[in-house]
Amino acid sequence: MNLSLDSVQLLVAVADSGSFSAAARQLGKAQSAVSTAIAHLEIDLGLTLFDRSGRLPRLTAHGERMLAEARALLAQQGQWQAVAAELAAGVEPRLTLAIDDASLLPWLAPVLQQLAQVYPQLELELLFPLLEDLSDMVLSGRAQLGVGYQALTTPPALMRFGLGQMPMPLVVALQHPLARLAAPTLDDLRRQRQVMVTGRQPGAERERFRIATAIWWAEGDLSVLELVKRGLGWASVPALLLPEPLARGEVIRLPLGALPPLPALPLELLWHASRPQGPATRWLQAALQAHRLQTE
Numbered sequence: 001m002n003l004s005l006d007s008v009q010l011l012v013a014v015a016d017s018g019s020f021s022a023a024a025r026q027l028g029k030a031q032s033a034v035s036t037a038i039a040h041l042e043i044d045l046g047l048t049l050f051d052r053s054g055r056l057p058r059l060t061a062h063g064e065r066m067l068a069e070a071r072a073l074l075a076q077q078g079q080w081q082a083v084a085a086e087l088a089a090g091v092e093p094r095l096t097l098a099i100d101d102a103s104l105l106p107w108l109a110p111v112l113q114q115l116a117q118v119y120p121q122l123e124l125e126l127l128f129p130l131l132e133d134l135s136d137m138v139l140s141g142r143a144q145l146g147v148g149y150q151a152l153t154t155p156p157a158l159m160r161f162g163l164g165q166m167p168m169p170l171v172v173a174l175q176h177p178l179a180r181l182a183a184p185t186l187d188d189l190r191r192q193r194q195v196m197v198t199g200r201q202p203g204a205e206r207e208r209f210r211i212a213t214a215i216w217w218a219e220g221d222l223s224v225l226e227l228v229k230r231g232l233g234w235a236s237v238p239a240l241l242l243p244e245p246l247a248r249g250e251v252i253r254l255p256l257g258a259l260p261p262l263p264a265l266p267l268e269l270l271w272h273a274s275r276p277q278g279p280a281t282r283w284l285q286a287a288l289q290a291h292r293l294q295t296e
Contacts, residue, residue, distance in 0.1 A: 092278030100148030164293025183257025193233035
């Protein structure tokens with residue numbers, strides 16, 4: 001079979017225009033050339049694509065199916081050409097954004113929607129490393145950009161840009177013993193299980209806000225919140241996740257009482273200071289820098 005895109009385009013043109021002559025006029029070809037090309041296509045495929053018994057050719061059942069495939073093939077050709085055009089213009093083949101926790105994705109979604117409009121052919125990869133894993137990814141070049149909470153230490157090779165402050169209220173389930181205390185103290189917290197986020201490597205970062213002696217570790221704030229909702233411990237959870245669970249009565253904020261005020265965690269954008277960036281990465285970096293975190 002010697003199938004060409006020209007013959008596929010002819011099939012679509014004849015089907016859309018309704019006749020060989022109309023397709024020929026549309027394409028600037030002789031009618032005989034169009035008829036012959038379609039006949040050769042039918043021979044190559046081993047199928048009758050048009051019923052020629054009437055005044056105008058009509059697609060057969062086989063023709064209808066092959067027309068759908070032809071349209072898909074031509075759309076793929078357009079996609080192929082568009083990707084090639086972006087790559088030729090210097091757009092990076094893939095952009096990887098590392099995000100400390102999937103719970104931040106709804107906040108980042110508007111920026112990603114804009115990215116899809118500006119660079120429609122870009123291959124985007126979203127990864128969700130936690131704690132030190134995030135800066136390691138940006139440092140190694142596995143990710144071009146990272147969005148995460150400010151770490152205890154940042155490698156000197158990484159640049160940082162503040163994106164806002166994330167309040168981290170203490171929450172428990174309504175049935176939890178701490179929920180019955182009007183003014184919980186640090187000693188009260190130490191006596192109850194604490195649920196905390198962990199990464200996949202040991203490090204000081206995960207111990208940073210440890211208060212209790214008994215700990216359950218979970219990968220990600222959404223997992224931590226789910227365990228808290230089931231009364232399995234107390235936790236400090238990003239305020240971004242709390243409006244709906246609070247409204248449904250699944251968790252309550254612990255009154256600070258005798259507890260010290262809780263600092264909000266700075267959120268920041270990370271990138272490598274000396275690694276060159278493609279145009280899509282530069283666009284996303286600028287868009288993220290303009291996208292400030294808004295929390296109550």
